[in-house]
Amino acid sequence: MTAVERLQSELGSIVSIDPLELAATRTDKSGWVAPGMPLALVRATSVPEVQAVLRIATEFRIPVVTRGTGTGLSGGACGTDGSIVLNVRGMNRILEIRPEDELAVVEPGVINQHLNDALAEHGLWFAPDPASKGFASVGGNIATNAGGLLCAKYGVTREAVLALTVVLADGRLLKTGRRTVKGVTGYDLTALLTGSEGTLGVIVEATVRARAITAGETVTLGAVFPDVALAAAASALITASRLCPAVMELIDSAALAMIAAYLGPDQTAGLPIDRGAFLLLQTDGPGALAEAEQAAAVLRAAGGEVRLADAAGGATADRLLAVRRA
Known part of the structure; x- marks a missing residue:
């Protein structure tokens, strides 16, 4: 059984090998087109589906390209030749907002602006402000450590991430970080994963810091x-x-x-x-x-x-x- 057959057997209809859909994953907002053609596109909507993709890819030694909304400008989410494109755009739920702790828990496909719209109801906002915030996903912000226009005062995305849940290459689930403002013990794996562009694992959940909306x-x-x-x-x-x-x-x-x-x-x-x-x-x-x-x-x-x-x-x-x- 080939890798694609395994994917189809375990994951069913969320796996696509349609040439037009595969071709669409080869580019992003930069306009650059990756050479060759990916093997398959998987539209994951749950953590177990992401785990299955990475487990199968590791078994067959196939590279995985994680993709959200495809709004990047550096080619990081472009489907390369012979790869599996893992699209997590469908993992787009805001799981929790805790105004008293000034944090939110989100899936990677949540649009940056949608998160801010939800936080605004509580007098809060999410500081990372990439130029594409109206259609870029939070998972992509974190994977690239996007700075945005407001980083001069409020820092880059790394300063706004408290904890991550990540699927490793062999399908294991890793949880890092904390839900508190202060956290001084142990290695800062959350900071290491932020900006790693999918090379260390696939983000499937993030706890992010929210700020009070400043009057004025x-x-x-x-x-x-x-x-x-x-x-x-x-x-x-x-x-x-x-x-x-x-x-x-x-x-x-x-x-x-x-x-x-x-x-x-x-x-x-x-x-x-x-x-x-x-x-x-x-x-x-x-x-x-x-x-x-x-x-x-x-x-x-x-x-x-x-x-x-x-x-x-x-x-x-x-x-x-x-x-x-x-």
Whole structure:
């Protein structure tokens, strides 16, 4: 019996060898297409199904590519030649929200934005903020340790993961981490697994930290500099001034030119992306406006042309953020 026959025998209709479905797994949002063709696609909806896939793959020495919503930009979820593509998008339940402990327990296929929508009902939010948060899965965030726009203040995904349940290559289940804010004993296997991109195991459940929604506004500003070196120096001055913006993103002139071409003139009119390097900042919380004004003063002193979002003649915050997300 071949590996595909074993998969079909044990897992039935969730296994597909349809050429069109297999071909669709070979690419992601980057547009890169993996060479060759996967052996099979398995749409898992439970932990035992994931365990069966990995157990069979190990027995037959076949590589496994774990895939969620396929929104990555680095090719990590693209089905390679001769592999089994394990799609966990169907494992998309929010298992628990504990407002009193500021945590949530989720399956890997939960969409980042869906988790935030559920947390908002309790006055909480999930800090990792990848550009694709509207359609990216939490499992993918964790597997790649996605940073997102808010990592300047709130850290990358690793800082938001408390515990993981992972299926190892031989099908065994491993539980790591804790459900408490403080945890100082033993090896930090949760941190090791976060960002391991499926090379150590497949995430089937995650306990993530939720934060209280901060009262106050957000203020967004963009600054244009003659070159990237001046913009980088200005970003260092922001930190040296003890300011802590939620977002601080630097985009050089080459990237700006590609973004402008991608978005087109209708979407870029009035945006400060026609020259030099672009520094995007956003402050939040009760003192957001005062902090933004201090940041603007620092950036102007460093040679930047600063535009405050939603000010007279300025771009909207959404349009400035769209530059980075593009």
